[in-house]
Amino acid sequence: MSQLKDKELLDMMADFPKHELTAKQRTALLNAISEAGSQKQSRRFNFQRLAALAAVFMLAIIAPILYFTSHGKDLSNSGSVKTEVVKKGEFFALIDKSGTPYYPDSNFGIPNKVSLLAPLEWIAKDQRSVSKIAVYLWGDYDKDFANKPLNITATHVKTGVKEHLATAVISGGMYGADGHAMTSFKPFTFSGEYNLEFMAGNKKVGEFSIYVMEPYIKIGDSTLMISQEVLYAGFYEDAAIEVEGENLPPEIELEIFDLENADVTTFTFKNKTDYTTTDGKKISIYKGDFDLKKSGKYRFTLLNKSETVEVRKPISK
């Protein structure tokens, strides 16, 4: 027999080794689900409605303000209201009742006050890095958090511009914290230091600062997923390009034109992976290598769209 038939393949794969969690892992996960389920269940009815109403109400008030401030702030706030940087957050493990540590390399904030599961990089104007953020809070759940919305605001230290990032429902404790919330932030408008402030109802739970990097490099509907501020001369291996759209080719070419020496180099990006975002956008990710021989000005072209990109020299901070 020289061909593997459909059914034969399925039969062979059905015979692959089966994997399952250990008894200990199953018990731990079952407890976590049970805990999460009971916390939500007990307060779900009034609390979620209240929070949803609060969110809608606050959005209705804040949206126009944000709109006007975001359109006028470059002029009105530049250099006018510099804010002090609050305490810088730190990475620390969440520790549950049994002493098991969780997320030591991504949980970021102030121990015993407030923390969040941070992305690898905070990127300005990027929804990806601020979606699905878990926030953990410490305090007296019934007194401090129950039936109260969690409001998170960010103040851009350099300009003093304040942005409302999210309003979330506070659920019960998890991983040793007394309350937690899942939310997505509004993307940061600027790069630089931001002070994040966490309010449960009218009470401040805590605040800490983070550093937001400059946006990814955008070329038409494509995004080269490297922050502009770390795009230096060098070789980039397995860089990712995300493209929004349908019926995209299996491979795309990134043309890099050196504006100073009129030198063109083309790099192929492939290994296309497709997915659809929760809001229905079709996205494809391509992977590839490219290099930039020196700093300077370049024109990047992808799928017939071009963008001038400055490759900087690394500077010491």
Next chain:
Amino acid sequence: MERGHQIEKWFIQYEQDVTNYLVYYTGSVDVEDLVQETFLRALRALSHFKNDSSPKTWLISIARNTAIDFYRKKSVWNRLKQILDYESPKLHEQDTGEKIVRKMEYAYLYKAINELKPTYRDVILLRGIAELSSQEAGQVLGWTENKVNVTFFRAVRKLNERLKEGEYFESIKG
């Protein structure tokens, strides 16, 4: 039934299906966090669950999205590929005797599946590992049943080509 109890019941029923699928989808046996996140997402989204798909199909769909989100967020698609590339040989490195032969068969076939383009790999893993029907795989991928069948047919054809190219065929077919 309370939401928490419903998910607990499904966890007991379908944990192995979800874990097994995530292991083959990510190429890593360390999927405990993804399994937990899958069921917590299911808990949060239970009100959106409609009975037009089975709980297993729904959970596999959430598991797949959870894995995609995780790797996308961490920007480690590359790591995923590396894991997939290197995980298979490890499967048989640890075993001895007759088991090696069987495991090598799996490893070769699994490696060849992982070398297919993502849509082919996706549909093969949903049909072969998650053991979903064409209709159920279509629900996970947002495709019609016909598209699943056509893609699966093409995927198997491509897989055969790869197995021949890699001279794996004789090993697999014995």
